[in-house]
Amino acid sequence: MNLMLLAPISSLIALAFVLYLAKVIMKESEGSDEMSRIAEAIRAGANAYLKRQYTGVALFFAIMFVILLILAILKYIHLFVPFSFVIGGFFSGLAGFIGMKIATNANARTANAARKSLNSGFRIAFSSGAVMGLVVVGLGLLHLSIALYLLDAYFTGPDKYIQITSIMLTFGMGASSMALFARVGGGIFTKAADVGADLVGKVEAGIPEDDPRNPAVIADNVGDNVGDVAGMGADLFESYVGSLVSTSSLAVAAGLGLKCITVPFILAALGILASIIGTFFVKADEKKDQGALLGVLRRAVYISSIITAIAAFFLIRGVFGSGYTGIFYAIITGLLAGNLIGYFTEYFTSDTYMPTRKLSETAQAGTGPVIINGLSLGMSSTFIPVIIVGAAVMVSYYATGGADNFNMGLYGVSIAAVGLLSTLGITLATDAYGPVADNAGGIAEMAHLEKKVRERTDALDSLGNTTAATGKGFAIGSAALTALALIGAYKSQVEAVAPETFEFSLSIINPPVLIGVFIGAMLPFIFGALTMKAVGSAAQEIVKEVRRQFREIEGIMEGKTPPDYARCVDICTLGAQREMILPSLIGIISPVIIGLILGVNGVVGMLAGATLNGFILAIMMANSGGAWDNAKKYIETGKFGGKGSESHKAAVVGDTIGDPFKDTAGPSINILIKLLSMVSIVFAAFILQNSIF
16 A cells, blocks of 8 residues: 555645635735726626525535435445535535635736737636635545555455455545536526626627626626536546546455555546646747647646556556556557547547638528538537447456456446546646636726737637637547446456355346336437526526616617616526536436336346437537537638628527537536446345335
């Protein structure tokens, strides 16, 4: 366990670096009094939303704690499980909250720094993103490594590591539950505000984006933080935790002992240190084209990946000797898969490349062609990520001896997921930077800063749209590998608690399995439909409110009377809290109901159907949405008629459809497929003893 000390040490280094970055950001000036006033309004709205969200989520966690405590008393699960569930949810929410607090303090500072130079604004925005990335990995690895030490000291006996990993898997269930609420609620908020602001402001009133005359403009900026910072942070926190605990669980199932249990933690620690090194390579010149800025961020990610790969080689050689090189190959496979998925997501969504430019060109023919071609682009973009993930599974499975030892092969797939997420600190930084740049552009517009500032923030914002799409592709790809590993962990958990007479019958022609596959394949569609409908309902209320204010409040359009921004923030908050309940409950209740009716075989079928279909659907939605967004921004640079043209109006409509695709339904589905597995694992013993089949 001595090498395992690297995990908490690197976590503390990451959190110390976060404090340093936060101090650097806070030393910068917010600019004029008007800029500070706008930033404070955004902060107040974001804080009010999260306070209300966490209050509701706390009630859910209290109810789940009681349910799990009852199961513990009835001896279905260990008594530590309810506490582990709450702790996992707490740290997931804390990671998102800290990231959002820094983001809402960095937006005006980014806009003000952009008055000096593009690089100054870029550094502040990226530093804010790095806070989010390093908080996620720092808190995630710290609490898991401490838990492993404490549980290892507490348990004794031959089955101690089975008990330890079973309890730690519940950390993942708590993190997944919090992530789902944060992602769904934040996604509904941000896209309701965005869609409402665009439809009435841009299309009907013909005013620019982030125009202070638009009553929904503050709500839109608040939404960027609660959805794309707090929500994304909680999302990737649970992916990170899920990959670590599932890999440890599969190590136990494969009979690999303590060394293989601790390897994912040590690898994650090395990835944290590599990510911190990577942040020092982020520096831009005054070129405002997206290709140059993308190159800067890509360089940092690649350097971190190379450092992690080299360190992983010496880690595996030092821990196991030359006999376990297959584990190293699995790690490299995960690293390559993550970078390749990121690159091809960028290819399909960035206006630097042909697919999105072709999409923007179709706007000249009207709204219909934009929507049709955007859907086509998203569907066709699923091909390459599926091939990449399939290849990663194949290589990692057979490289670690899956042909001879099934559980060892599953361990290889899981360690590939850890490899993919090992550089999450820098990868998430490139994603979380985007909302800060977007807010900075909004503040520059609302505070009427000079034209060159808006040009610089627009360049940063355009880059943010692409890195956000890349981050979602990375998150969805990691979700697929993690979910596959969790299915293996579920099988191992059932075998650990099942009576000796029990046998899996996972043939596709076994009725419970086949029915489970169909139900699982359907769940992402139902979940996506509910989240899309939620955005539509909340956006409709915003549209009505913005129209009402334009109609009833005199002097808004002339800039003489300020709109009632708070009313739109309140509508989005109430709508998000109300609408997030049903889709979130689906992910928690479905595995239990299906398990009680179809048994554990049906649950495995459901997990397989949900994972495969959810992965593809999430990729399609995220890439279509990202392409629609950047196609609109490409037109706004002056192409195909520029702002205010008929092409622009058609592209705006496409973007309003893409908004809930890429920021609500799509990224939430990747949480759904992991939460289904986590819940199934925790309730495995209960289902075994109480199912009909």
